[in-house]
Amino acid sequence: MSFSAPGSPPPPPQGPGPQPPYGAAPYPAQPQPQPGYHHPGQPMPGHPYAGQPMPGQPVPGQPYPGGQPYPxxxxxxxxxxxxxxxxxxxxVLLSVAGVVNLFSAATNLYTWSLMRDVIANPAQVADDTLDGADMLTGLAGALQMLTLLGTCVVFIIWFHRVRTNGQVFRPDAFTLSSGWAIGAWFIPVGNLFLPYRVAxxxxxxxxxxAPDGSYRHVSGVPLTSWWIVWVASALLGRIFSPLYERADTPESLRDVSAFGAVCDLxxxxAAVLAVLFVRxxxxLQNVKAAQGPYAAV
Known part of the structure; x- marks a missing residue:
């Protein structure tokens, strides 16, 4: 029985199923923000949602109010x-490397001489002398590794620096990106020609x-001569390493020591020519940076 006033609309029909208790909301209650507390679903005051501009800022790609383009x-x-x-x-590093390799060449020649004497008359060569030769060989190898590591690191940094400068001077002169100034050295077989292309x-x-804008030739002999000798040195070094590891007789030690001296020299x-190329x-870059792209004469 309804107690509605006469003429008022009837109450809505009650649907099937349980009804929420008196005073309960039909949806889970939402947390009420406290002073100083940021509700996760609402933007912070003055901070728009991700991807929305700040109040008063133009939308990227849209003109400023008044028709000004967005910068x-x-x-x-x-x-x-x-x-x-x-x-x-x-x-400095290349000079030190040259001295170290001269020392290694002398050590190899000393070992070659000892092995020749051992082959001729084993009794005339004392064990202490042979031990001393082994010690010198080990010392030379350690010094070579240290100087090689330091020189390679600084050389690659310098090589990338001049390559990047070249991009500023003439962006149209390159077919490989500046990253190849570093990566080309670590590609097997490719490191025999790719760094030369970058250089x-x-x-x-x-x-x-030239003053009239034409091409001005400067001899590339320092670059080409360094690269040829460096590749020869690298290939000789790759041949020397397995030969030295397999040498276990006086004859083989004599031969590999002579070959090692050739590699060292x-x-x-290559170190001397590298100094000339680097300098x-x-x-060239110092002059072009100071005087500009055109030569005075």
């Missing part, structure tokens, strides 16, 4: 960085143009 940040511009300090450090393009980009020549390319 696009300029792309990053590479800047020239002087390779002079790295060039000086490389000159040649960097060399060309670092040469000033080739490495000395010449650094000088």
């Amino acid at each position: 696009v940040p300029p792309p990053p511009v590479q800047a020239l960085r002087s390779p002079q300090g790295l060039s000086t450090a490389l000159t 040649k393009q960097t060399w060309d980009a670092s040469v000033q143009l 080739t490495t000395v020549a 010449k390319l650094t000088a």
Whole structure:
């Protein structure tokens, strides 16, 4: 029986199923934000949702109020960085490496002489003398590894620096990205020609143009001669290592010691030519950075 007032609409029909208790809400109660507490579903005051602009800021890609275009940040511009300090450090390291390889060549020649004497008359060579030769050989090998590691690290840093500068001088001179100045050295077989390609393009980009804008030739003999001798030294070193490990007789030690001396002297020549190449390319970049892309004469 209804107690509604006359003329009032009838109460809504009650659906089947249990009804919430008196005073209970039909949905789970939502937490009420407390002063200083940020509700997870609401934006912070002054902070829009992710992907929405701040109040008063234009939407990216949309014009400013009044028809002004939304400014696009300029792309990053590479800047020239002087390779002079790295060039000086490389000159010192390559010089030290040359001296170490000279010492190694002398050690190999000393071992060759001892093995020749052992073959001729084993009794005339004392065991202490042979032990001393082994110690010198081990010392030379350790010094070679240390100088090689330090020189390689600094050389690759310098090589990447001049390659990046070349990109600033002449972006159109390159077919490989600047990352190849580092990665090319670690590719088997590819490291016999890819670094030269990067070096040649960097060399060309670092040469000033003639006053009339035409190509100005600068001899690439320092680059080419260094690369040929360096590749020869690398290949000889790869041949020497397994030969030395297998040498276990006086005859084989004599032969491998002579071959090791040749490898060391080739490495000395490569170090000298590397100094000339590094200093010449650094000088080309210093001149172009100071005087501009056109030569005075």
